Amino acid sequence: MTLDTPVSPTDSRREADVNAAPDRAEDTFDWRRHWYPIAFLQDLPRRRPHAFSLYDERMVLFVGDDGGLGCLRDQCGHRAARLSDGCIRDGRLECLYHGWQYDNDGACQHIPQLPAGRSIPPKAAVTSYPVVAAQGIAWVWPGNPDAADETLLPLVDELDADGVTRVDFQMDLPYDQSYFTENVIDIAHIHIAHDGMRGGGHRSLAGPLDFEVLQNDARGIIARFRRAPAGGRTQDNAPQGPLEDARMEFHAPNLVRYRSVYRDPGRIAGLALYSIPLGRNRCRMLYRKFSNFTSKAERRKPRWLEHWTQCTILEQDMGVVVGQHATAEREDKPLRDLWLPIRSSDPLVLAYRSWLDRYGASLPFYRGLTSAKSPTPPPDPAIGAESPVDRYRLHTRICCTCSRMHVRAVQLSRALPYTGAGLLVAALLVPGQWVSATLAGLAGLAVAGTAGAHWMRRRFE
Template sequence: MILETKKIETTPKNSTFETLESQSEFDWRKCWYPVCFLQDFPINRPYRFSLYEEPFVLFKNTDGQIICLTDRCAHRAARLSDGQIIDGRIECLYHGWQYGQDGKCLHIPQLSKEAKIPVSACVSSFKVIERQGIIWIWAGEAEAAVDELIPTVPDWDKPECFNLDYMRDLPYDQSYFIENVIDPAHIPISHEGIFSDRTEAQPLEIEVLESSHQGIRGRYRKTKKPNQPWQLLDFVAPNLVLYRLGNGEENRFLGTALYSIPLGRNRCRILVRNYSNFFDLKTKLMPPWLDHLITRNKVLEGDLQIVVEQKAQIERLGKKLKELYLPLKTSDTLVVAYRRWLDKYGSSLPFYQGFSTAQNIANSEDNKHLKTLDRFSQHTLICNSCNQAYRLTKRLQQSCIGVAIAFAAIAILTDTSGIKIAAVSTSITLIILAVMAQRLKTQFEDSYTRHE
């Protein structure tokens, strides 16, 4: 045993834990799930995602309200997300059936005007809420939704708060992502040279303050120097790991909220939010795509391949984690606490990997065709800022090449030396710009590896 769990009687100020007395056990259907940041949600087309392999689609109606339906046409099971939005309805691309906000089919082109639309021509609808710049869906019946259960960050609503957001799809289960980010001990080694240094690797004092169906409240502090401040680290079931970092000044706050949604077996989406009231002006003025290229992508990719291979090893050996792991009290306390939380409360989850139990775990052999390090599909395509910058860079490169060829042709055809020199110079400059654009474009496509 490496854990010493302490039960506390009250929930601290600014806790992300919910306090409804009526909820006494964990049910994954009675939870809110983060789908994407509001700035990454497309305005004029459907948005596809999944939850535990169940397909969903989001779209906006004529009032600007975000609607969530099952992504499956009632006619012949085509994906609604492949269709288009017409007058606030989502239209199936296959035969043109249109659905409204409650999931009822409102138009079937193949029926006469006098014919009634079958009552069974409908799909399930789900409650959607936008909160703190994130789109959330309730996985169960809309009537049972409890808005207060959305795991918000109290400091985010303060007017002086500034945040940096980043979204990515990962090729492994949500539980492996949570295990990874609930582990502060790996940061100096795994992220050396990005935002940490291995000289900071040290024994940590880690405590589990509370563990219940709502999650785990914990804290940790460094021990190299005496009397270091405690850093709060919570897991709010089932989707949030929250770091709140103290700096000794009450009027300052700094934190990282790491949200996730289980898209399916060996797939999860993460929504990372760094927030603070003392970011410098340079950070605030930096466009999101540049921040993602310089820092966020590299941070996530520093762990990605490691976790993929870790999961493959565990599945190959076919043993329980308690037989494979050699946990230390000075680094792994919260990791083990989380895996044991899954042992105790994970029975309702479609699949999970606990410390001594597991349920419906897919084998990594099934996903060998996936490219694990794929920055373009995992991030660039789903990030509005990076996608726009990528498209602009691609157009710039193509334009430079086209115009460079035109000026080269002018230089060949003209007999005037002044025009020839100017045309050649312009053509060379445009080629250089095209090469620079190509290098920038590859930054949106190629992933970072430690051994480059």
């Protein structure tokens, strides 16, 4: 079979099972026995709670006065109001409805309406979840608290090396986690879908790829990849590039890593893409790019400017992935019957969807290559295809840097027209040609600044 030969259903199952571990009782996957990234710590609000969900189970994260994290079920024990609608008061999470206050462990510490001398009933407590901060991320454990093991955190060791700098970015996406994972392990789409984008690809470099699956078990999938050699054969005298090895690693259930191994052992670079399954047709991506040889210009670049680039790349994929998701769920047939995969492009996607077939039984819902569980309703295929995408809802509101810049742009766009008008009036009234000309020039700058502020504001919306 040549590299560009379509993969038959039998071949796709065989390829997905390369190096698969034999069936064992302990070789299983339970989604509740894993840590899930909620948000980057720098993007968490300090004065209000942060609502999120795991597979549509509503939770709320908050930061106490001492900087400690608390994660509770997003439901007040009194009358089931959302705790995420409340506020942080005296280091506790206070319900907006009647002011009941909860500590980090979910214990109710204050009820304003309770008569003097009466103790707070134990049943007023709400469910709490283990939550930790590690490598700049807040992590939650949704299962048995006694089983929460911090050694299972999917951390990236290279981030702790000397001289490593990173770019952190997070965004909510209108499709479920499996479609996000499929999208980011699909190496072949980059040079087509993101042609010409900084941090994207180049159409001229699109071509067949070689893949070697090194691990495929309950822990995830690890594979080596490279551009296919010309003529299908490796040339012994081919010039060597800086890379010795390039790998894609899927660490179940929420980390996709691209690991670059350089011939110079002192060079470190990589990409870590975390995700959290918010629910049906919803997930959150936490993007982390890191390197120890980033240029000074890149290190000095404002965080919000880098976020514009990442938003654009995700938005380029958004309409395509939402449309693909809608078609797959509407057809409601095995993906092996819907797709025509080829060996020189799709082995990792096939391996991942087959991983869901094999290990997805505990998930609330999934769609594998040959099976599905509680399929999700098809999303609206127009979502993500609109122009412009609702960038404020998907990114700006959950990013402290971009939300702060958005507020400043809004303030400028409102204030500068009045400033310009005032300067223009002053230019007409104040005597002196030089002073009038200066004021008129400043009025022109205010008008130009208003246009710039409106342009910047739209980039965050």
